[in-house]
Amino acid sequence: MGISVDTFFLNPQAQGTLQAQIQQMIAEGILSGRFHVGEKLPSSRKLAAHLGVSRITVTLAYTELLANDYLTSRGRSGYYVSDNAPVPPRYTPLRRGAETVDWDRAIARRFTLGDWLDKPADWRDHRYPFIYGQTDPTLFDHANWRRCAVRALGQKDFASLTADYLDRDDPLLIEFIARHTLPRRGIHARPEEILITLGAQNALWLTSRVLLDRSRKAAIEDPCYYALRELLVQSRCRLAPVPVDGDGLPPEAVPGDTDVIFTTPSHQSPTTATMPRARRQALLDRAEEIDAMIVEDDYEFELSFLGAPSPALKSIDRDGRVIYVGSFSKSLFPGLRLGYLVGSEPFIREARALRSMVLRHPPGHIQRTAAYFLSLGHYDAQIRRMSATLLQRRQALEAAIAAHGLTIAGRGVYGGSSLWMRAPEGVDTADLARRLQDRGVLIERGAPFFAGPERPGNFYRLGYSSIPTERIAPGIEHIARAIDESA
Amino acid sequence: MGISVDTFFLNPQAQGTLQAQIQQMIAEGILSGRFHVGEKLPSSRKLAAHLGVSRITVTLAYTELLANDYLTSRGRSGYYVSDNAPVPPRYTPLRRGAETVDWDRAIARRFTLGDWLDKPADWRDHRYPFIYGQTDPTLFDHANWRRCAVRALGQKDFASLTADYLDRDDPLLIEFIARHTLPRRGIHARPEEILITLGAQNALWLTSRVLLDRSRKAAIEDPCYYALRELLVQSRCRLAPVPVDGDGLPPEAVPGDTDVIFTTPSHQSPTTATMPRARRQALLDRAEEIDAMIVEDDYEFELSFLGAPSPALKSIDRDGRVIYVGSFSKSLFPGLRLGYLVGSEPFIREARALRSMVLRHPPGHIQRTAAYFLSLGHYDAQIRRMSATLLQRRQALEAAIAAHGLTIAGRGVYGGSSLWMRAPEGVDTADLARRLQDRGVLIERGAPFFAGPERPGNFYRLGYSSIPTERIAPGIEHIARAIDESA
Numbered sequence: 001m002g003i004s005v006d007t008f009f010l011n012p013q014a015q016g017t018l019q020a021q022i023q024q025m026i027a028e029g030i031l032s033g034r035f036h037v038g039e040k041l042p043s044s045r046k047l048a049a050h051l052g053v054s055r056i057t058v059t060l061a062y063t064e065l066l067a068n069d070y071l072t073s074r075g076r077s078g079y080y081v082s083d084n085a086p087v088p089p090r091y092t093p094l095r096r097g098a099e100t101v102d103w104d105r106a107i108a109r110r111f112t113l114g115d116w117l118d119k120p121a122d123w124r125d126h127r128y129p130f131i132y133g134q135t136d137p138t139l140f141d142h143a144n145w146r147r148c149a150v151r152a153l154g155q156k157d158f159a160s161l162t163a164d165y166l167d168r169d170d171p172l173l174i175e176f177i178a179r180h181t182l183p184r185r186g187i188h189a190r191p192e193e194i195l196i197t198l199g200a201q202n203a204l205w206l207t208s209r210v211l212l213d214r215s216r217k218a219a220i221e222d223p224c225y226y227a228l229r230e231l232l233v234q235s236r237c238r239l240a241p242v243p244v245d246g247d248g249l250p251p252e253a254v255p256g257d258t259d260v261i262f263t264t265p266s267h268q269s270p271t272t273a274t275m276p277r278a279r280r281q282a283l284l285d286r287a288e289e290i291d292a293m294i295v296e297d298d299y300e301f302e303l304s305f306l307g308a309p310s311p312a313l314k315s316i317d318r319d320g321r322v323i324y325v326g327s328f329s330k331s332l333f334p335g336l337r338l339g340y341l342v343g344s345e346p347f348i349r350e351a352r353a354l355r356s357m358v359l360r361h362p363p364g365h366i367q368r369t370a371a372y373f374l375s376l377g378h379y380d381a382q383i384r385r386m387s388a389t390l391l392q393r394r395q396a397l398e399a400a401i402a403a404h405g406l407t408i409a410g411r412g413v414y415g416g417s418s419l420w421m422r423a424p425e426g427v428d429t430a431d432l433a434r435r436l437q438d439r440g441v442l443i444e445r446g447a448p449f450f451a452g453p454e455r456p457g458n459f460y461r462l463g464y465s466s467i468p469t470e471r472i473a474p475g476i477e478h479i480a481r482a483i484d485e486s487a
Numbered sequence: 488m489g490i491s492v493d494t495f496f497l498n499p500q501a502q503g504t505l506q507a508q509i510q511q512m513i514a515e516g517i518l519s520g521r522f523h524v525g526e527k528l529p530s531s532r533k534l535a536a537h538l539g540v541s542r543i544t545v546t547l548a549y550t551e552l553l554a555n556d557y558l559t560s561r562g563r564s565g566y567y568v569s570d571n572a573p574v575p576p577r578y579t580p581l582r583r584g585a586e587t588v589d590w591d592r593a594i595a596r597r598f599t600l601g602d603w604l605d606k607p608a609d610w611r612d613h614r615y616p617f618i619y620g621q622t623d624p625t626l627f628d629h630a631n632w633r634r635c636a637v638r639a640l641g642q643k644d645f646a647s648l649t650a651d652y653l654d655r656d657d658p659l660l661i662e663f664i665a666r667h668t669l670p671r672r673g674i675h676a677r678p679e680e681i682l683i684t685l686g687a688q689n690a691l692w693l694t695s696r697v698l699l700d701r702s703r704k705a706a707i708e709d710p711c712y713y714a715l716r717e718l719l720v721q722s723r724c725r726l727a728p729v730p731v732d733g734d735g736l737p738p739e740a741v742p743g744d745t746d747v748i749f750t751t752p753s754h755q756s757p758t759t760a761t762m763p764r765a766r767r768q769a770l771l772d773r774a775e776e777i778d779a780m781i782v783e784d785d786y787e788f789e790l791s792f793l794g795a796p797s798p799a800l801k802s803i804d805r806d807g808r809v810i811y812v813g814s815f816s817k818s819l820f821p822g823l824r825l826g827y828l829v830g831s832e833p834f835i836r837e838a839r840a841l842r843s844m845v846l847r848h849p850p851g852h853i854q855r856t857a858a859y860f861l862s863l864g865h866y867d868a869q870i871r872r873m874s875a876t877l878l879q880r881r882q883a884l885e886a887a888i889a890a891h892g893l894t895i896a897g898r899g900v901y902g903g904s905s906l907w908m909r910a911p912e913g914v915d916t917a918d919l920a921r922r923l924q925d926r927g928v929l930i931e932r933g934a935p936f937f938a939g940p941e942r943p944g945n946f947y948r949l950g951y952s953s954i955p956t957e958r959i960a961p962g963i964e965h966i967a968r969a970i971d972e973s974a
Contacts, residue, residue, distance in 0.1 A: 004867075007670040009798045034666045050795070099807030103833035106780055108700040108746075111840035119651070135649040146640040149852075153633040162622040162820035164606070179521045183494040198685070198846040205845050213595040231844050259595075293593055308537070311496045320586030333649035335851040346590035353598035357718050358692050359685040359846060364822040365636075366850055380491075 002040035003029070003081075005050045018053050022061035030070055030085050041071065041079040114230040120437070123466075127440035128475030132418050132463030135333035139389055139465075141382045145332075148372035152365055160364045169196040170367035176374045177326075177340060185301060186315025187324060189342045195351050198362050200299060200327035200339040204262075205231050206351045206358075207295050207323055207341065212237040216259040221249050223449035223459075225269045225297075228262060241451035244268055246410070248275035251286035258292045265313050266301045270449050270461050271410030271420045280313050287321055297325045304414035305387035306394075320344040328370060330417070331383055338362060338370055386465075390417060393464040393472060400473040404480035409459060417465040420446075422458060427486045429460040435485075441478045489527035490516070490568075492537045505540050509548035517557055517572050528558065528566040601717040607924070610953075614927035615962030619905050619950030622820035626876055626952075628869045632819075635859035639852055647851045656683040657854035663861045664813075664827060672788060673802025674811060676829045682838050685849050687786060687814035687826040691749075692718050693838045693845075694782050694810055694828065699724040703746040708736050710936035710946075712756045712784070715749060728938035731755055733897070735762035738773035745779045752800050753788045757936050757948050758897030758907045767800050774808055784812045791901035792874035793881075807831040815857060817904070818870055825849060825857055873952075877904060880951040880959060887960040891967035896946060904952040907933075909945060914973045916947040922972075928965045 008025055010018070029035040041047070044062060048055040062079050065071040072082040123129050153161065160170055168174075174191045182189050197203040212218055214236045220229055222241035232239055242253045248268045254261055263283065265275035275283070287294050296313045314324040320343075327339035341351055355361065373379055397419065401408060410420035423429055429445040436443055446459025467475065495512055497505070516522040528534070531549060535542040549566050552558040559569040610616050640648065647657055655661075661678045669676050684690040691714075699705055701723045707716055709728035719726055729740045735755045741748055750770065752762035762770070774781050783800045801811040807830075814826035828838055842848065860866055884906065888895060897907035910916055916932040923930055933946025954962065 004667075004671065006795075007667075009673040009802065011803070029670070034670055099831055100805075101780070101807045101831065102778075103831065106698065106746075107833065107837055108698055108703055109696065109837075111697070111837050111844060114840070114844075121655075124646070134651070137645055137649075140649065142640075142642070142645065146637070149640055150633070150637055153629075153636055155629070158624055158629065159611070160822075162624075162627065162822045164621070164821045168608075180491075180494075183516070183521055184491065186496040201844075202846040209596065210598070211593065211595055216595055227844070234844060259593075293588070308493075315496065316498070318587075320588045334651045334847075335647075335649045337847060337850045344586055344588065344590065346594065350594055350596075350598050353601070357598060357601075357688075357714070357721060359689040360821075360824060363824045363850065363853055366852070 003035055003042060005042040005046050007034070008042075008047060008051060010051050010053075018051075019057050019061045019064070022047075022051070022053075022058060023064055026061070026065055027068075027070055030081055035081050037081050037083055037085060039081045041081070043078055111234065114226075114233070120442070123442055126437070126442050128471050128478060129442045129466050130444075130462040130464065130475060131442050131466055132444060132461060133330060133334055134463075134466045135335075136389075136466050138468075139382070139386050140333060141378055141385075144376070144378040145369070145373060148376065148378070149365070149369045151372055152368035157368055160368045163364060164360065169194075169361065170364060170371055172371035172375070173367045176371055180374070181326065182342065185298065185309075185324075186311030187342060192345050193342055193348055195341045195348050195355065196362050196367060197339045197341055197355065198359065199329050199334075199337040200297065200325050201227060201231075202337075202355075202359075203325045203327070203339045203341045204228055204295070204297065206354055207325070208232055208235050208237075208260075209354055210347060210350045211260045211293055211295075211323075214238075217255065217257055219254045219258040219261045219292075220451070221263060221268060222451045223270055223446070224262070224451075225264070226448040228297075229451065232262075239451075244271060244273060246273055247279055248273045249283065251279065251283040254283075254286055254290070254292070256290050258290060260293045260295060261287060262295045262297070263313070264297045264299065266298050266309060267412045267414070267416045268410070269297070269299065270418070270446070272412035272416050272418060273410055274310070274413050275313075277310055280310070281316060284313065284317060284321070288319060292321075294322045295325065296322050299325075299327055300330050300416055302331050302383045303387060303390060303416055305391045306415045307413060309414050314342065323347060328379075331379070331386065332370075332373075336366065336370070338366055387415065389469075390415065390464065393467070393469050396469050396472040397462065397464050397476070400476035403473075404476055406476065406480060406483070418461050418463040421460050421462055423460060423483050424487060425458060427483055428457045430457065432460065432479075432482055432486060436478060436482050439478050439482070441475055441482075443479065490522055490529060492529040492533050494521070495529075495534060495538060497538055497540075505538075505544050506548045506551075509534075509538070509540075509545060510551055513548070513552055514555075514557055517568055522568050524568050524570055524572060526568045528568070530565055598721065601713075601720070607929070610929055613924070613929050615958050615965060616929045616953050617931075617949040617951065617962060618929050618953055619931060619948060620817060620821055621950075621953045622822075623876075623953050625955075626869070626873050627820060628865055628872075631863075631865040632856070632860055635863065635865070636852070636856045638859055639855040644855055647855045650851060651847065656681075656848065657851060657858055659858035659862070660854045663858055667861070668813065669829065672785065672796075672811075673798030674829060679832050680829055680835055682828045682835050682842065683849050683854060684826045684828055684842065685846065686816050686821075686824040687784065687812050688714060688718075689824075689842075689846075690812045690814070690826045690828045691715055691782070691784065693841055694812070695719055695722050695724075695747075696841055697834060697837045698747045698780055698782075698810075701725075704742065704744055706741045706745040706748045706779075707938070708750060708755060709938045710757055710933070711749070711938075712751070713935040715784075716938060719749075726938075731758060731760060733760055734766055735760045736770065738766065738770040741770075741773055741777070741779070743777050745777060748774060748779050748781045749784070750781060750800070751784045751786065753785050753796060754899045754901070754903045755897070756784070756786065757905070757933070759899035759903050759905060760897055761797065761900050762800075764797055767797070768803060771800065771804060771808070775806060779808075781809045782812065783809050786812075786814055787817050787903050789818050789870045790874060790877060790903055792878045793902045794900060796901050801829065810834060815866075818866070818873065819857075819860075823853065823857070825853060874902065876956075877902065877951065880954070880956050883956050883959040884949065884951050884963070887963035890960075891963055893963065893967060893970070905948050905950040908947045908949055910947060910970050911974060912945060914970055915944045917944065919947065919966075919969055919973060923965060923969050926965050926969070928962055928969075930966065 044058040048058045069084045217238040219240045314322040324342040407422045409422040444461040447455045531545040535545045556571045704725040706727045801809040811829040896909040931948040934942045
């Protein structure tokens with residue numbers, strides 16, 4: 001590919017001769033790495049016509065660059081970036097005027113203040129990745145996913161690939177969710193009660209913006225998924241963290257002036273506690289009593305390899321009080337960005353309008369690919385395969401933990417993909433995680449899950465969805481040793 | 488695919504015998520369309536074990552349904568949904584308790600109040616679709632897009648397909664934008680100054696949320712892209728609509744207390760006016776004088792088939808004052824949902840954090856597919872092909888308009904994909920559009936582009952990116968006749 005003539009502009013305010021300006025543009029292109037060794041320059045005739053200068057000016061500039069070894073000429077075929085041209089440093093900051101904008105003033109709202117878990121980008125290169133929520137290539141059915149994606153790229157699906165989806169989502173995907181996915185959770189919903197979202201995070205965000213404002217109060221579990229707390233803090237609603245116990249969120253502890261209750265009954269995040277049926281009913285009763293809405297994040301319900309999952313809270317909701325959040329990201333892959341909301345029509349209508357304003361809609365191709373993957377049964381097969389492997393890993397993990405005398409603070413009775421752990425008092429797991437990372441062991445510190453200001457520092461999470469079974473025992477040995485060193 | 492046992496739950500609060508409940512679950516499944524003719528029921532043994540009831544209870548329920556012709560039995564192979572089972576109405580509302588939630592109270596903020604252009608979902612079935620921003624299948628290089636998508640589904644790209652992209656975007660796509668796309672607009676940017684967004688809409692939304700709050704003022708063009716005005720209204724900032732003229736936004740008319748100026752210098756939306764270079768510089772000077780930021784939406788710059796495009800406003804920005812919004816949706820397809828923001832690092836950092844909170848990141852597969860399509864040169868080839876066709880259509884359109892004496896209110900001097908039209912005073916183009924739709928002609932009414940409350944009702948937009956050249960003249964004839972009938 002030659003260098004396009006369109007990349008050249010003369011700056012009317014620039015200093016120096018036209019020839020010098022042209023030379024400088026080309027040299028800067030090479031130095032900044034935009035033009036690569038061996039790339040062909042536009043002909044002097046073309047560049048001269050494009051810039052509106054005489055051809056001799058361009059030729060003189062090229063000749064000068066030839067002498068400086070920026071360019072090389074290949075007889076009549078033209079000028080090329082020379083093999084000997086200065087090698088660009090990878091993305092050197094380009095010469096520009098010093099920016100005069102006062103960003104502290106220009107930025108009206110900051111979003112970078114939150115406490116996030118940092119996952120090293122090279123986590124796959126670590127020997128013992130007890131990380132959470134990532135895809136294990138050995139468990140993901142990449143071949144069938146690709147087949148479904150290719151099918152969704154076919155002529156027949158042209159409209160679903162290319163069109164706008166403003167007023168509706170992919171009807172195939174919606175139908176599958178309504179007829180197959182939700183009934184397994186005991187939920188009956190019409191298409192108008194379902195909205196496809198860009199993952200569960202997007203579903204939670206949309207819900208918070210429709211149901212909350214500064215005057216309203218949200219109750220959250222403590223500890224809870226840190227990104228949920230962060231987005232509620234940003235919404236500037238009032239926030240009531242409610243400490244969870246071994247059965248999840250205690251209904252009687254939800255403040256009476258709460259407007260929206262966020263809960264994870266299937267596997268409490270991060271403690272993995274499962275809320276018993278009686279408490280689910282009690283939570284619904286409490287919500288009715290104080291006239292609060294409930295947002296149920298039903299993540300990971302599919303990974304119930306230790307026992308049948310309870311029906312969703314939404315399945316015993318007679319009032320339309322429960323907004324249900326589902327996701328395919330955990331069981332497929334996080335980069336998919338596909339989740340859904342189930343709720344009453346007036347709510348879904350507002351959430352859809354907000355979604356339109358913020359991002360229009362999740363890309364059609366992804367919706368259609370997922371619809372094929374689900375309806376052809378690949379999804380169920382993958383869940384079965386994942387469950388069998390996760391069961392093995394879970395057993396290896398619990399055995400290794402017992403052998404080394406580590407303490408489990410929470411374990412999902414139905415399954416899941418992580419354990420919630422407690423190190424001895426005084427152990428700072430942020431420091432522990434740093435030390436372990438040097439030895440190839442990745443764990444997640446627990447502090448970001450807690451509401452401030454007094455956060456316990458000695459919890460951590462062990463994910464087992466990405467670590468091979470045989471690495472679990474030696475990995476746990478590293479952790480036990482590192483904890484001993486802390487004491 | 489048989490009916491999964493997981494879709495069955497007994498409701499602990501249900502009335503009636505266990506047998507009756509099981510019968511009812513199955514009948515409801517058939518009546519609601521969840522269970523299809525010919526699908527196999529779980530064996531009585533399996534279902535009994537799952538529900539924790541005796542096997543004879545399930546068998547009795549099945550026998551009863553057999554008698555009612557809901558089910559049929561095929562000897563020893565089990566029970567199936569009968570061919571004669573009642574055919575479900577498509578998604579009958581399911582029997583549920585009346586919802587008691589007061590949605591007027593529960594919804595904190597409404598997003599459904601805006602004025603949107605309604606595009607009929609079946610627009611492809613209309614003979615004369617003068618609609619805007621949709622993909623013409625004869626112009627889109629579907630075959631190479633599919634090839635790139637398949638390549639991006641390969642084993643080598645597994646990580647980019649499946650992984651989280653929180654702190655960065657696809658490096659291939661970013662590199663292409665930095666080295667090839669932006670230099671064509673005269674813009675030099677480092678990777679840290681670029682953020683991939685879910686289309687231009689998402690880019691504008693993120694920008695508005697970072698730069699504006701209730702205390703700040705945004706200046707917008709009047710008329711302007713209605714979805715931009717809508718998202719600013721929702722942000723609750725103060726809004727100053729500034730009437731545009733034939734050269735776009737007049738800098739001297741921007742109020743002195745403006746914090747952010749939203750502008751479309753390349754093709755003003757919707758009038759298609761192109762801002763001359765001198766005015767661009769004057770706009771930058773005005774922004775510096777009043778210390779305002781500028782958001783430049785550079786949509787459609789590629790479709791400059793009538794003349795070379797001017798460099799972007801961002802290219803003459805020395806201060807870092809301009810935030811640049813680019814998009815691939817117009818030139819590829821709107822369902823792609825891929826755009827980008829270019830701005831100074833402090834701004835991009837906040838926009839990225841906000842994007843993470845709202846939707847995490849645009850799906851990796853789409854980013855990688857676009858990177859391949861761009862870097863293999865298919866994108867440029869497509870733009871050339873589109874431009875040649877759009878030029879033909881534009882000429883046919885201008886000729887037909889002249890022949891019928893219709894009035895063009897704005898035409899992009901460089902190209903574009905639409906004309907901005909004015910009907911005689913007193914013609915209501917909303918009504919005109921309705922009448923034309925019955926004759927297979929789709930035009931866009933102009934009122935939603937204007938800031939209220941006194942909106943002119945006689946403007947309309949004619950897109951020519953989806954209508955075949957030979958349909959243009961007869962389509963314009965219909966429009967001229969319908970306007971005559973209004974008079």
